[in-house]
Amino acid sequence: MNVHPPEFDVRHCQLPPPDPGVKIAGIRRASIRGTVRGFSLLELVVVMMVLVATAIIVLPMLKTTVATSDGRQATASEITTRTTLEVLRQAMVGDQGVMENLAHEPDALPREVSELVDPQPPGHLQRNKPQLARFDSIYRIGWRGPYIQPTGKNAEGQPTIIDGWGHEIEMQVDFDDDGQVNAEESRYMRLVSAGPNGRIDTPQDPANMEPGHHDQALTMSDCGDDLVVFLQVPDSRQ
Ligand SMILES: [Ca+2]
Ligand SMILES: [Ca+2]
Numbered sequence: 001m002n003v004h005p006p007e008f009d010v011r012h013c014q015l016p017p018p019d020p021g022v023k024i025a026g027i028r029r030a031s032i033r034g035t036v037r038g039f040s041l042l043e044l045v046v047v048m049m050v051l052v053a054t055a056i057i058v059l060p061m062l063k064t065t066v067a068t069s070d071g072r073q074a075t076a077s078e079i080t081t082r083t084t085l086e087v088l089r090q091a092m093v094g095d096q097g098v099m100e101n102l103a104h105e106p107d108a109l110p111r112e113v114s115e116l117v118d119p120q121p122p123g124h125l126q127r128n129k130p131q132l133a134r135f136d137s138i139y140r141i142g143w144r145g146p147y148i149q150p151t152g153k154n155a156e157g158q159p160t161i162i163d164g165w166g167h168e169i170e171m172q173v174d175f176d177d178d179g180q181v182n183a184e185e186s187r188y189m190r191l192v193s194a195g196p197n198g199r200i201d202t203p204q205d206p207a208n209m210e211p212g213h214h215d216q217a218l219t220m221s222d223c224g225d226d227l228v229v230f231l232q233v234p235d236s237r238q
Contacts, residue, residue: 052189077164078227080194084151086189086228088161088169091147092231100142100232101135106186108132108143113169113191114160117150161228163193170200174209185209187232195225202226212236 036132039047066074074082093099098116102108108129115122121143122131135144152162160168170192172184188209194200201224211230218228221236228235 020107050199052181065124072216075164075196077196079163081178081227084161084163084169085191085227088148089229089231090114091193092189096140096144098147101141102132104141105129105132108120109173109186109189110134111171111181112160114150114154114158115172115207116145116147117159117161119145121145163195165194165196165198167194167198169193172202172204172209174206176206189231191229191231192223193227195224195227200226202228212238 011188012165018085030181048097066076066079075211098110100237108125110116110122111124116131125143132142135142148161150161152160152168154160154162154168163169171189172192173181173189175181185206190202190209192200192202201222202218203222208222211218211233211237218237223237
């Protein structure tokens with residue numbers, strides 16, 4: 001059979017209709033349209049097995065360490081703790097946080113993180129500043145808990161905020177031994193996670209509250225493996 005090659009129509013950039021009898025690379029064009037071949041079940045199973053095997057290899061690596069922006073390798077527990085501390089910091093000093101509602105009376109501020117998850121105001125607030133026990137929506141002052149949802153329980157079984165190693169995050173504040181928190185003391189409030197060793201290493205004595213500015217100030221080595229977040233003063237530890 002004498003077959004002429006199809007002529008290309010330049011004006012319309014189209015090939016003329018194919019001759020159904022013409023074979024292209026041994027397959028009729030009609031059969032290309034009719035049988036688009038999919039994956040067989042066996043091929044799909046093999047692909048799934050490869051994906052599962054990859055996940056089994058990669059997921060434990062993600063669980064163990066993650067590279068941080070400064071090039072360190074941080075564990076998932078550390079990342080969880082840093083995230084939790086940031087959420088806590090926002091609950092304290094962020095928009096509509098505790099400080100916004102209570103900072104004009106620093107002695108009414110919470111002294112334990114477990115107080116932040118409670119809809120009821122802390123006992124010392126109810127005793128010392130009963131006028132702040134209810135939130136005034138016009139002046140936007142007074143207790144408006146809970147400020148954060150609990151993530152675990154403390155040693156006494158109370159709902160509280162725990163770090164990535166399962167220990168309650170501690171709020172440290174300078175009382176200056178008189179049992180009250182004044183405005184200056186409230187500046188040095190800080191949140192402390194016990195870190196991987198599960199023990200609070202950061203000293204709580206008043207001389208050690210301010211970070212970095214004088215000889216007695218808190219240094220990095222004082223804090224051991226703890227993770228510390230200062231609520232109001234910048235962290236200038238050396
Ligand atoms: Ca005091
Ligand atoms: Ca520690």
